[in-house]
Amino acid sequence: MLKADPTEWLLERDSPSVRYFTLTDILERSERDPEVRKAKREIMKIGVVPKILSKQKSAGNWEATENFYIRSKYKGTVRQLIILAELGADGRDRRITKACEFIIKNSQDRET
Numbered sequence: 548m549l550k551a552d553p554t555e556w557l558l559e560r561d562s563p564s565v566r567y568f569t570l571t572d573i574l575e576r577s578e579r580d581p582e583v584r585k586a587k588r589e590i591m592k593i594g595v596v597p598k599i600l601s602k603q604k605s606a607g608n609w610e611a612t613e614n615f616y617i618r619s620k621y622k623g624t625v626r627q628l629i630i631l632a633e634l635g636a637d638g639r640d641r642r643i644t645k646a647c648e649f650i651i652k653n654s655q656d657r658e659t
Contacts, residue, residue, distance in 0.1 A: 606649055
């Protein structure tokens with residue numbers, strides 16, 4: 548059993564991020580391949596990515612505004628963006644750009 552080919556399991560539709568990266572990184576399919584494009588679209592609709600985005604606040608952050616990095620390390624905005632990037636979330640999605648704008652706005656020292 549341990550010597551079995553895991554490709555079929557990696558291509559299951561319930562985890563579009565794993566499916567997408569399997570298609571592109573392991574099977575070396577082109578970004579133009581219809582199956583790759585479908586998996587990429589589904590990342591934003593099925594699984595972990597939409598669950599993370601559903602917890603995003605209207606300002607673009609997760610957790611308390613003042614805790615966007617240090618005090619909310621694993622649940623804060625910076626960490627959520629890192630996880631979304633690792634899962635292959637679409638950086639052009641408005642929710643992602645809003646989170647990036649939140650970080651830029653709140654990570655600058657206004658005094659200097």
